[in-house]
Amino acid sequence: MEKRKIKSGVWEIPVSAKPGMRVPARLYSSDRLIDSLDQGVFEQITNVASLPGIVGQALCMPDGHWGYGFPIGGVAAFSTSDGVISPGGIGFDINCGMRLLRTNLTFEELRPKLPQLLDRLFKYVPAGVGGKGTVPLNKKEFEKVLTQGADWCHANGFASDNDLDSIEQRGRLSPADPAHVSAKAMERGIDQLGTLGSGNHYLELEVVKPENIFDQELAKRFGIDRPNQIVVMVHCGSRGFGHQVATDYLQIFTKAVQKYGIKINDRELACAPFSSPEGQAYFKAMTCAANNAFANRQVITHNIRRAFVEIFGKTEGELGLQTVYDVAHNIAKIERYSIEGREQEVIVHRKGATRALGPQARDLPAKYKDIGQPVLVGGSMQTGSYLLVGTDLARQETFGSTLHGSGRTMSRMHAKKMVRGDQLRREMEEQGILVRAASMSGLAEEAGIAYKKIDDVIDAVDSVGISRKVAKLLPIGNIKG
Amino acid sequence: MPPKGEFRFLDGIAPADAAFEATGHDLAEVFCAAASALFAIIVDLEQVKAIVSRQVTLEAESQDELLYVWLSELVYLKDVHRELYSDFDVVITAGETLRLQATIRGDSVDNLVGLTLIDVKAITYHLLAIESTTSGLKATVVVDL
Numbered sequence: 008m009e010k011r012k013i014k015s016g017v018w019e020i021p022v023s024a025k026p027g028m029r030v031p032a033r034l035y036s037s038d039r040l041i042d043s044l045d046q047g048v049f050e051q052i053t054n055v056a057s058l059p060g061i062v063g064q065a066l067c068m069p070d071g072h073w074g075y076g077f078p079i080g081g082v083a084a085f086s087t088s089d090g091v092i093s094p095g096g097i098g099f100d101i102n103c104g105m106r107l108l109r110t111n112l113t114f115e116e117l118r119p120k121l122p123q124l125l126d127r128l129f130k131y132v133p134a135g136v137g138g139k140g141t142v143p144l145n146k147k148e149f150e151k152v153l154t155q156g157a158d159w160c161h162a163n164g165f166a167s168d169n170d171l172d173s174i175e176q177r178g179r180l181s182p183a184d185p186a187h188v189s190a191k192a193m194e195r196g197i198d199q200l201g202t203l204g205s206g207n208h209y210l211e212l213e214v215v216k217p218e219n220i221f222d223q224e225l226a227k228r229f230g231i232d233r234p235n236q237i238v239v240m241v242h243c244g245s246r247g248f249g250h251q252v253a254t255d256y257l258q259i260f261t262k263a264v265q266k267y268g269i270k271i272n273d274r275e276l277a278c279a280p281f282s283s284p285e286g287q288a289y290f291k292a293m294t295c296a297a298n299n300a301f302a303n304r305q306v307i308t309h310n311i312r313r314a315f316v317e318i319f320g321k322t323e324g325e326l327g328l329q330t331v332y333d334v335a336h337n338i339a340k341i342e343r344y345s346i347e348g349r350e351q352e353v354i355v356h357r358k359g360a361t362r363a364l365g366p367q368a369r370d371l372p373a374k375y376k377d378i379g380q381p382v383l384v385g386g387s388m389q390t391g392s393y394l395l396v397g398t399d400l401a402r403q404e405t406f407g408s409t410l411h412g413s414g415r416t417m418s419r420m421h422a423k424k425m426v427r428g429d430q431l432r433r434e435m436e437e438q439g440i441l442v443r444a445a446s447m448s449g450l451a452e453e454a455g456i457a458y459k460k461i462d463d464v465i466d467a468v469d470s471v472g473i474s475r476k477v478a479k480l481l482p483i484g485n486i487k488g
Numbered sequence: 489m490p491p492k493g494e495f496r497f498l499d500g501i502a503p504a505d506a507a508f509e510a511t512g513h514d515l516a517e518v519f520c521a522a523a524s525a526l527f528a529i530i531v532d533l534e535q536v537k538a539i540v541s542r543q544v545t546l547e548a549e550s551q552d553e554l555l556y557v558w559l560s561e562l563v564y565l566k567d568v569h570r571e572l573y574s575d576f577d578v579v580i581t582a583g584e585t586l587r588l589q590a591t592i593r594g595d596s597v598d599n600l601v602g603l604t605l606i607d608v609k610a611i612t613y614h615l616l617a618i619e620s621t622t623s624g625l626k627a628t629v630v631v632d633l
Contacts, residue, residue, distance in 0.1 A: 072503065072504070073502075075612045075613075075632070099632045136530055136531070136597060136607045137597030137598070137600075194567075194568045195568055199567075204607065205606050205607035206633045247567040250609040250610045251610075253610060254610050258557075273614075274616070275612060277613070418499050418503040419503070419505070419506065419633070420497060420499040420506075421499060448606065
């Protein structure tokens with residue numbers, strides 16, 4: 008498909024590339040990565056560019072790869088007055104996202120207790136198939152979780168004031184309304200609060216080595232303030248609740264595209280006008296799922312703190328277990344941007360893409376107002392993750408968005424043929440990464456060889472300037488669903 | 489035991505997820521095979537004993553829509569009851585709509601600790617299709633993991 012480089016790190020596919028395209032598509036990448044993008048990404052991002060009411064450009068981040076409807080790494084904004092909302096632009100795991108906690112511990116202090124700590128975390132944070140929630144809820148209480156998100160956790164002793172300050176939108180989105188959620192979604196989610204899930208979800212203990220800090224001042228502001236500091240990263244989402252909301256509304260929207268006469272190139276792009284009854288119902292149900300995911304990561308955080316306190320015999324305060332940030336990478340939100348010289352309200356879809364606010368952005372907490380938002384990027388469990396900071400250029404070019412991970416290049420089947428889970432576990436232990444996994448097969452599927460090199464995709468966004476490197480985080484212990 | 493179709497996993501279609509092809513002489517066999525494939529992603533089916541039994545009744549307007557709601561229903565039942573299923577009897581009748589009646593059998597996840605592989609989040613419409621073959625029918629399904 009025709010594409011031209013419009014500046015360093017950005018390629019554009021013009022509207023002439025495919026009949027029906029309403030806006031150009033833009034790929035954020037690097038000379039090294041652009042040629043390895045799978046063809047599916049080009050097809051999918053140009054399908055997105057053909058949806059009604061899309062504004063600006065359909066965007067794909069450097070970690071982009073083939074998804075359902077939207078590619079993973081896809082970002083698109085639609086007019087709230089004449090645009091659409093599509094579950095395919097958000098994903099089945101609504102508000103799948105990342106959380107980063109800092110600690111006062113150094114690697115040297117943690118190392119002797121690493122195996123016990125991992126065992127305790129594996130016990131307190133249920134992972135894998137059938138993982139049972141850690142907070143018993145009745146329907147009325149679960150509805151409060153769905154409408155209040157992290158606020159519910161705060162009211163029930165699972166969150167601190169600093170936690171709320173350190174979550175995108177303070178962990179509570181509106182207009183969440185359980186009236187638009189099916190009984191099936193309620194049943195699937197009610198017993199899963201505090202669970203990690205499966206697939207590529209994980210809880211990781213990481214070390215920040217001095218040589219992996221790229222901006223000392225910003226790292227310090229984000230709580231990285233001592234050599235070889237331990238941090239904790241969590242990757243998970245809204246669990247069965249969100250998956251069921253997506254499943255339900257995909258069926259409803261399949262009929263809605265016929266009702267509203269919307270032409271789509273892919274059934275997974277089923278959508279409805281944002282202002283229609285169907286569009287609003289999904290938005291309210293999706294928001295419930297987003298709140299459920301914020302609450303899920305918060306309850307997991309509470310249980311991580313319990314494990315650390317018990318293993319180290321110190322208080323939470325002494326251990327300094329504070330949330331650096333929590334951010335969604337599968338979501339749709341109403342935001343305002345200047346588009347073609349005019350301030351507009353849009354519904355921004357981020358599917359495998361992270362919000363990345365620059366300094367002075369309205370939604371930043373006071374503590375990050377002058378520096379920008381921490382951006383959390385999860386790599387493979389063998390190669391490490393990154394802490395970045397948002398920039399004003401992202402607001403100007405990418406609807407305040409950047410990448411979310413390394414991007415998969417090898418299929419799960421292929422990865423399992425290349426490596427056995429028990430062999431990988433031994434290899435990782437030799438590399439200094441201890442693993443507790445619900446499934447050895449699942450572990451093999453997440454091997455580092457199955458992903459793009461995280462350093463390459465991070466360099467791509469850092470070079471183009473839609474977020475900037477602060478620190479690289481190396482894994483030393485992994486709980487794998 | 490009556491034949492219940494066959495399945496095979498497809499590589500190169502869904503790198504981050506899983507895809508399979510389910511075949512059978514008729515629609516009921518294809519649906520049994522698709523259900524087996526779905527749970528074979530999650531667990532070694534031979535390890536799942538038929539301890540619990542549940543009845544499923546569903547309707548849809550087309551074959552592929554019925555396949556989508558059938559597999560989605562199984563994903564829902566798996567989560568709500570914390571069970572995995574390995575044995576499926578399916579009857580499909582055509583009237584104004586297509587109607588599926590099934591008995592599914594399996595076991596609690598608690599009896600399969602350490603034997604599970606990876607969980608399934610949802611069924612997708614991506615490449616979802618049922619087509620005729622020389623020996624019957626073939627369904628293609630991609631699931632989100």
